[in-house]
Amino acid sequence: MNYFGPGHGACPGCGFPIAIRGAIEVLDGKVIAVNSTGCLEIVSSMYGRNTWGVPYIHSLFENAGAVAAGIETALRAMKRDNEAHVVVFAGDGATFDIGIGTLSGMMDRDHNVIYICYDNEAYQNTGNQQSMATPPGANTTTTPVGKLKPGKTGRKKDMVEIAVAHGVPYAASASIAYPKDFQRKVKRAAEFEGSKYIQVHAPCVTGWGIDGKLTVEVSKLAVETGLYPLVEYEYGKLVKVKKLKQRKPVEEYLKIQRRFRHLFKHEMGKEILEQLQKIADENAEKYGLDA
Amino acid sequence: MRKVVRGFYAIAEAVRLSKPNVIAAYPITPQTEIVENLAEMYANGELGDAEYVTAESEFGAASMVLGASAAGARAFTATSSQGLLLMSEVLYNAAGMRLPIVLVIANRSVSAPLSIWNDIQDSISIRDAGIIQLYVESNQEAHDMIPLAFKVAENRDVLLPFMVCVDGFKLTHAYEPVDLLDQETVDKFLPPYNPVVKLDVNNPVAMGCYAPPPYYMEFRVAMEYAMERASKVMLQEFKKWYKLTGRDWGGHVVAENCEDAEVVVVAMGSVVPLVREVISRMRQDGKRVGMLKIRTYRPFPSREIRKALKNAGKIIVIERALSIGAEPPVTADVKSALFGLNSEVYPVVTGLGGRDIPRELVERIIEDVMKGKIKPEKRYEGLNEFEEVIP
Amino acid sequence: MAKMKLYIGASSPAMSSEMKTGDWGTELAYIDKEKCIACGQCITFCPEPATSMVEEGDKKYAVVDHDYCKGCWICFTVCPVDAIEMKTKEIYKVEVC
Ligand SMILES: Cc1ncc(C[n+]2csc(CCOP(=O)(O)OP(=O)(O)O)c2C)c(N)n1
Ligand code: SF4
Numbered sequence: 001m002n003y004f005g006p007g008h009g010a011c012p013g014c015g016f017p018i019a020i021r022g023a024i025e026v027l028d029g030k031v032i033a034v035n036s037t038g039c040l041e042i043v044s045s046m047y048g049r050n051t052w053g054v055p056y057i058h059s060l061f062e063n064a065g066a067v068a069a070g071i072e073t074a075l076r077a078m079k080r081d082n083e084a085h086v087v088v089f090a091g092d093g094a095t096f097d098i099g100i101g102t103l104s105g106m107m108d109r110d111h112n113v114i115y116i117c118y119d120n121e122a123y124q125n126t127g128n129q130q131s132m133a134t135p136p137g138a139n140t141t142t143t144p145v146g147k148l149k150p151g152k153t154g155r156k157k158d159m160v161e162i163a164v165a166h167g168v169p170y171a172a173s174a175s176i177a178y179p180k181d182f183q184r185k186v187k188r189a190a191e192f193e194g195s196k197y198i199q200v201h202a203p204c205v206t207g208w209g210i211d212g213k214l215t216v217e218v219s220k221l222a223v224e225t226g227l228y229p230l231v232e233y234e235y236g237k238l239v240k241v242k243k244l245k246q247r248k249p250v251e252e253y254l255k256i257q258r259r260f261r262h263l264f265k266h267e268m269g270k271e272i273l274e275q276l277q278k279i280a281d282e283n284a285e286k287y288g289l290d291a
Numbered sequence: 292m293r294k295v296v297r298g299f300y301a302i303a304e305a306v307r308l309s310k311p312n313v314i315a316a317y318p319i320t321p322q323t324e325i326v327e328n329l330a331e332m333y334a335n336g337e338l339g340d341a342e343y344v345t346a347e348s349e350f351g352a353a354s355m356v357l358g359a360s361a362a363g364a365r366a367f368t369a370t371s372s373q374g375l376l377l378m379s380e381v382l383y384n385a386a387g388m389r390l391p392i393v394l395v396i397a398n399r400s401v402s403a404p405l406s407i408w409n410d411i412q413d414s415i416s417i418r419d420a421g422i423i424q425l426y427v428e429s430n431q432e433a434h435d436m437i438p439l440a441f442k443v444a445e446n447r448d449v450l451l452p453f454m455v456c457v458d459g460f461k462l463t464h465a466y467e468p469v470d471l472l473d474q475e476t477v478d479k480f481l482p483p484y485n486p487v488v489k490l491d492v493n494n495p496v497a498m499g500c501y502a503p504p505p506y507y508m509e510f511r512v513a514m515e516y517a518m519e520r521a522s523k524v525m526l527q528e529f530k531k532w533y534k535l536t537g538r539d540w541g542g543h544v545v546a547e548n549c550e551d552a553e554v555v556v557v558a559m560g561s562v563v564p565l566v567r568e569v570i571s572r573m574r575q576d577g578k579r580v581g582m583l584k585i586r587t588y589r590p591f592p593s594r595e596i597r598k599a600l601k602n603a604g605k606i607i608v609i610e611r612a613l614s615i616g617a618e619p620p621v622t623a624d625v626k627s628a629l630f631g632l633n634s635e636v637y638p639v640v641t642g643l644g645g646r647d648i649p650r651e652l653v654e655r656i657i658e659d660v661m662k663g664k665i666k667p668e669k670r671y672e673g674l675n676e677f678e679e680v681i682p
Numbered sequence: 683m684a685k686m687k688l689y690i691g692a693s694s695p696a697m698s699s700e701m702k703t704g705d706w707g708t709e710l711a712y713i714d715k716e717k718c719i720a721c722g723q724c725i726t727f728c729p730e731p732a733t734s735m736v737e738e739g740d741k742k743y744a745v746v747d748h749d750y751c752k753g754c755w756i757c758f759t760v761c762p763v764d765a766i767e768m769k770t771k772e773i774y775k776v777e778v779c
């Protein structure tokens with residue numbers, strides 16, 4: 001029995017299917033999946049081509065948190081709460097931007113849900129528009145590089161911290177480059193009652209301008225440069241971080257992706273590169289990444 | 292048990308008796324007291340196994356009942372005005388997913404300008420969503436229609452959300468004598484919900500799939516057919532309700548004194564009793580006037596309306612909502628039902644944003660129409676003369 | 683024509699395995715069963731999944747189901763012993779003359 005795929009329509013080399021299948025497998029298929037509108041939804045739930053081997057629901061772009069809360073409440077009311085874990089799989093746009101209200105409500109009421117945000121750092125389904133998860137400097141169709149603009153300006157929002165601030169029992173970041181670590185985190189999350197938030201970095205081959213050969217390498221580099229720290233909180237306390245033996249300069253991560261290529265030629269590129277390195281340095285400092 | 296209660300209590304009590312599994316809501320005037328009453332029942336352990344949740348917004352509340360319903364629960368929410376508009380994306384979605392959610396709308400005008408007072412612009416605005424809409428004239432009718440709403444919505448030939456529309460303040464906050472149902476009666480009428488599809492690990496299905504062009508249209512037309520079936524199912528359930536409780540609310544419409552009437556007033560909701568009173572007085576004076584109460588607005592009972600109005604030459608429609616830039620909504624629907632008949636239709640827009648509708652106004656309009664003093668075209672009544680200041 | 687069957691509200695049982703996405707790519711992954719150490723990396727990482735483990739006597743090794751391999755190279759990059767080879771499909775081999 002397959003829990004997710006094969007036969008789905010994700011681009012060859014897409015990162016998120018690794019996380020989706022990994023999460024469901026580690027929960028032994030005891031999952032009710034709730035999905036927001038976005039790439040995952042489009043590639044997996046065309047009528048007559050459903051790719052999910054577990055019960056699945058898609059409602060809207062911005063309400064996965066509330067739909068999951070409703071399902072969890074219903075299962076509890078009907079004494080069916082031992083049947084399955086309610087697990088959200090939502091994009092970064094659905095999570096950081098348009099759906100943050102319903103996610104906040106879900107976490108505030110502490111519904112027993114595992115919320116997994118697959119973070120491909122833009123609205124990929126609609127063709128790579130910026131989200132609040134898009135890192136500075138990224139070229140997207142709504143933050144295009146132009147004479148005056150070096151791609152996105154501003155920062156990537158720290159959703160893990162926002163989850164922690166809600167007082168949820170468990171919050172973590174993960175990466176598809178480290179699937180076992182991700183799976184361990186999902187399993188750990190399942191041990192807590194209440195809302196759990198896991199954000200998993202998942203490359204998009206088209207939006208980031210890479211191909212499948214680089215999917216794993218690029219996500220690994222995001223971690224190894226300190227731009228995507230892998231952290232874990234329990235009851236608001238930082239309990240674990242992935243230490244880096246030799247933190248790499250951010251350029252190594254950026255130069256292999258088309259979305260950042262302009263930074264090495266653009267007038268304002270240097271400034272952004274410095275900003276990105278500063279973010280990595282601050283992450284290293286904050287989480288004690290350097291081993 | 293007959294008691295003088297306020298509308299919101301009569302509604303909350305009927306919801307309790309319908310044994311929902313999940314109630315999710317967000318407060319907004321004038322719906323607030325309905326959910327406050329439910330919250331209180333929940334806090335006192337009077338809602339059985341039901342879970343009551345206060346959402347972070349109406350959008351969240353609607354999404355929660357959507358999720359709950361998909362999981363196989365009987366789910367309820369209530370709202371008004373801005374809250375309903377905020378829910379609207381979810382409600383279109385729930386209808387398309389064929390989830391039999393029941394909602395009470397405490398009807399209120401919409402902003403801007405902000406107004407908490409009554410008209411029916413809110414629910415009228417989402418008439419195309421695929422949700423059954425029924426407008427009540429009294430708190431007894433509101434009380435009775437809630438178990439009925441669940442029964443109809445959950446019927447496997449229907450499976451659409453059901454909206455019971457109750458005029459805000461005018462009904463929701465009014466004290467009225469209500470024969471409160473008891474659990475035994477409701478249980479006899481309304482069996483536990485048995486969903487046809489649900490989120491279930493033992494039988495996994497995907498809900499809310501997207502449909503490419505070869506499928507989409509069929510799904511939407513299937514909703515139209517379900518609405519048509521709902522029309523029949525509702526009539527059956529109205530009859531069963533009458534048998535069970537002795538209260539006959541009639542069918543989709545209630546025609547009073549229409550057979551020989553020259554002029555018929557079409558009304559919905561809480562203005563019905565007022566119109567009825569005016570009509571019966573005028574009848575005593577020997578005037579050939581009648582009233583048509585529209586109860587079911589979606590599915591729109593065109594056939595019933597045409598039948599009831601076929602002899603009436605002149606039809607006044609009391610409109611408490613606008614379709615700005617077009618014919619008022621109920622008039623447009625009534626006219627389409629009468630297409631080809633020789634009747635004249637007089638749309639009378641009045642009572643917006645809680646403006647009082649005095650008895651004299653109704654009387655005067657009927658008189659004017661009888662005497663041929665006004666033309667069959669849209670008019671605003673109870674409206675002050677004004678000049679818009681555009682500085 | 684037979685009537686279309688519509689599951690209510692666009693609900694649908696799992697059925698995507700009917701979609702043979704193996705025809706999407708220009709290349710396919712091949713695993714050398716002699717070199718394969720059955721570590722399972724390619725199975726963990728294949729997004730489809732097109733890879734699975736088989737047992738033959740006491741030999742365990744990974745195989746690729748070409749019905750679903752999109753030729754993305756991910757397995758190639760994660761295999762620790764270079765047991766995976768990417769081969770261009772016959773139809774994409776252009777003869778240069
Ligand atoms: C209310 C609403 N606004 C906009 C859209 C259009 N839309 C669909 S998916 C999407 C982006 C999804 O982004 P994300 O959540 O990051 O998922 P991804 O596609 O990147 O996996 C947008 C903007 C929509 N479906 N609904
Ligand atoms: S567009 Fe990007 S995120 Fe979407 S399926 Fe393709 S690779 Fe994956």
Ligand code: SF4
Nearest residue numbers: 728751752754755757
């Ligand atoms: S090339 Fe890609 S799709 Fe094919 S087996 Fe390897 S990882 Fe799977």
Ligand SMILES: [Mg+2]
Nearest residue numbers: 091092122124
């Ligand atoms: Mg995204």
